[in-house]
Amino acid sequence: MSTTKRTRDILVRNTHLNVDEIVAELRSIRVTDLERRNRHTAPPRLPSRRILASVTEGLCAALFPNRLGSSELADEGIDHYVGHTLNRTLRELMVQIQHELHYNSSLEILSNEDREQSAIITQAFAKQLPQVRRLVESDIKAAYEGDPAARNIDEVLVCYPGIMATMYYRLGHVLYQLGVPLIARMISEIAHSETGIEIHPGAQISGSFFIDHGTGVVIGETAIIGNNVRLYQAVTLGAKRFPVDENGALVKGNLRHPIVEDDVVIYAGATILGRITIGRGSTIGGNVWLTRSVPAGSNVSQAQMRNEVFENGGGI
Numbered sequence: 001m002s003t004t005k006r007t008r009d010i011l012v013r014n015t016h017l018n019v020d021e022i023v024a025e026l027r028s029i030r031v032t033d034l035e036r037r038n039r040h041t042a043p044p045r046l047p048s049r050r051i052l053a054s055v056t057e058g059l060c061a062a063l064f065p066n067r068l069g070s071s072e073l074a075d076e077g078i079d080h081y082v083g084h085t086l087n088r089t090l091r092e093l094m095v096q097i098q099h100e101l102h103y104n105s106s107l108e109i110l111s112n113e114d115r116e117q118s119a120i121i122t123q124a125f126a127k128q129l130p131q132v133r134r135l136v137e138s139d140i141k142a143a144y145e146g147d148p149a150a151r152n153i154d155e156v157l158v159c160y161p162g163i164m165a166t167m168y169y170r171l172g173h174v175l176y177q178l179g180v181p182l183i184a185r186m187i188s189e190i191a192h193s194e195t196g197i198e199i200h201p202g203a204q205i206s207g208s209f210f211i212d213h214g215t216g217v218v219i220g221e222t223a224i225i226g227n228n229v230r231l232y233q234a235v236t237l238g239a240k241r242f243p244v245d246e247n248g249a250l251v252k253g254n255l256r257h258p259i260v261e262d263d264v265v266i267y268a269g270a271t272i273l274g275r276i277t278i279g280r281g282s283t284i285g286g287n288v289w290l291t292r293s294v295p296a297g298s299n300v301s302q303a304q305m306r307n308e309v310f311e312n313g314g315g316i
Contacts, residue, residue, distance in 0.1 A: 044103045044110075047096040047183050053190050055096070058089035059171055063133045067157050086126070093183075094122040100182050121178045132170045138207035139166050146210050146230055161195035162211030172201035203237075203257070205229075213268075220257035226280070229260055232268040240274030240291055261296070 061069040062085045065078050073081055101114040140163060143156045150156050156163060168191035176184035184201035192198045196215040199205075203219050208228040211217055216234035219225070223237045239256035258272045261280040266272070269287040278284065279296030288300055 045099050046103055047099045047186060049186055049190065051092055052096060052183060052186050055089045055093050056168060056171060056187050056190060058085050059129070060167055062086050062089065063129065063136065063167075064157060067154055090122055090126055093125070094118050096183055097121050097180050100180050103182075121180060124178055125174055128174050132174065135170055135207050136163070136167050139163060139209050142208040142210040142228065142230070143212070147212055161197060162214040165191045165195045165197035165199055165214065166205075166209055166211065169199040169201060169203070169205065173203070173205075176201040206262075222255045223257035224259045226260060226262035226264070228263045230265045232266065232286075234269045235266050236271045236273070238271065238273050
């Protein structure tokens with residue numbers, strides 16, 4: 001017997017595991033967790049992140065078939081491609097919505113009411129796709145006009161991570177408003193993993209929104225962002241504090257993130273915390289830590305609020 005074979009046999013004997021014992025222990029932990037959550041049977045299936053990634057990619061292709069769809073499309077076949085893609089992705093989305101509604105109901109089987117509700121939500125979502133397309137077009141235009149490195153509109157659409165994150169956010173936000181927040185959050189997190197940009201689907205973001213570079217940007221659940229706002233990388237629109245109730249549990253759902261009014265620019269690394277308002281037309285400099293409201297037209301640097309205007313990024 002060769003030395004290599006003897007070594008392999010020794011390793012096999014010494015690394016043998018009793019898998020049955022591990023399986024039994026994992027089952028005990030799982031059953032205890034189900035009982036703790038008052039789920040005495042196997043929990044309903046959750047929506048699938050893998051399927052939602054495919055659904056969102058298909059929806060983006062239907063919104064922009066010439067650029068994000070099939071590379072072999074002829075002009076006369078675009079409508080057929082869009083219709084086929086929407087039929088497939090919306091059916092898949094409806095199944096995932098059923099999973100979320102079933103999970104929330106705590107029932108053993110999916111109810112007829114939840115089946116009907118999933119169809120209603122899917123139809124309502126589909127009707128808002130043209131408006132999503134219009135908003136994303138405004139975002140693309142803002143990116144092209146706001147970045148001197150952008151050579152054309154198509155480059156912005158297919159290359160800029162901020163556009164991908166915003167497009168996924170806009171799809172997720174519609175679903176969030178329609179009552180399926182888990183799916184909405186999963187779609188936003190798919191974009192987060194791809195781009196490094198985290199936008200909670202509950203945030204309210206108006207048109208012509210541009211995230212330049214983008215990595216490290218965080219936008220919280222209750223943030224409100226007006227028209228024609230531009231953010232740079234590593235900007236945080238976050239909460240200042242996390243209040244707890246009488247039992248020590250975090251209070252959820254309170255308004256805790258900033259309001260950013262129209263025509264605001266926030267430069268790289270700025271951290272803006274709490275339910276404060278950044279007034280219209282303000283400029284927030286790089287690496288600023290801000291926890292108080294500022295009036296319209298403000299220019300805020302690290303050292304102090306100044307009256308001078310940042311020209312071409314000066315002072316950043």
